[in-house]
Amino acid sequence: MKGTSKIAALPRNIREELNQRLDVGETHAILAAWLNSLHEVQLILKNQFQGEPIKRQNIFNWKKSGFRNWQLCQDALQFTQDSLPDQLDDAALEKMSSKLIRCLQVRYAALAGSLPAPSGDPQSELRLLGTLCENLTALRRGDLSAARLSIEQKRLAMDQVLTDTEKEQEFWEWTKRPEVQAKLYPKRDPLKIRLEVERMLNRRLLGIVDPDDPIDNPDPAALI
Numbered sequence: 509m510k511g512t513s514k515i516a517a518l519p520r521n522i523r524e525e526l527n528q529r530l531d532v533g534e535t536h537a538i539l540a541a542w543l544n545s546l547h548e549v550q551l552i553l554k555n556q557f558q559g560e561p562i563k564r565q566n567i568f569n570w571k572k573s574g575f576r577n578w579q580l581c582q583d584a585l586q587f588t589q590d591s592l593p594d595q596l597d598d599a600a601l602e603k604m605s606s607k608l609i610r611c612l613q614v615r616y617a618a619l620a621g622s623l624p625a626p627s628g629d630p631q632s633e634l635r636l637l638g639t640l641c642e643n644l645t646a647l648r649r650g651d652l653s654a655a656r657l658s659i660e661q662k663r664l665a666m667d668q669v670l671t672d673t674e675k676e677q678e679f680w681e682w683t684k685r686p687e688v689q690a691k692l693y694p695k696r697d698p699l700k701i702r703l704e705v706e707r708m709l710n711r712r713l714l715g716i717v718d719p720d721d722p723i724d725n726p727d728p729a730a731l732i
């Protein structure tokens with residue numbers, strides 16, 4: 509087995525602690541001694557590596573492979589947690605994503621313009637063009653996904669507007685029901701309202717003025 513296989517075979521929690529201690533700069537000798545002192549590690553070394561202890565070279569090899577991958581993951585997590593403000597909304601994220609895709613497209617266009625002339629090796633040429641096609645296909649797939657997402661968001665927004673309008677209409681229809689009217693306006697006198705409407709129509713449409721009716725008599729709605 510390769511040297512790094514010893515550390516790769518260790519439990520996740522031990523590898524996590526190892527990576528953290530490497531990250532703060534502990535020496536390979538100290539880390540190897542610490543690992544070899546753990547009972548759980550000793551059992552793994554006995555069962556899988558004939559009891560051969562972990563050496564400084566094993567730590568060195570891990571630092572170039574597994575530890576490096578761990579660092580990349582930590583950087584990505586740090587970026588997602590700290591680099592983007594909490595108040596960044598979906599529209600801003602979508603705009604950012606679109607801008608990044610456009611930047612990649614420009615870089616690919618520049619790369620395509622600087623491709624070497626066709627070589628005498630068809631296999632190398634196919635591999636180069638195949639890799640470029642795969643990347644461009646992935647970019648186009650991202651464009652299509654973004655377009656579908658935008659259409660879906662607009663459709664949902666239209667559905668929401670229609671739903672709100674329908675709810676409002678249903679509400680006003682509900683308020684017209686007699687039992688609801690009685691609960692909303694318990695002090696309203698239907699007969700008095702009817703008389704006030706008649707006076708208003710006579711005054712405004714027919715010009716008939718009731719001498720007992722004050723000029724500034726309020727509209728019936730004011731009696732509600």
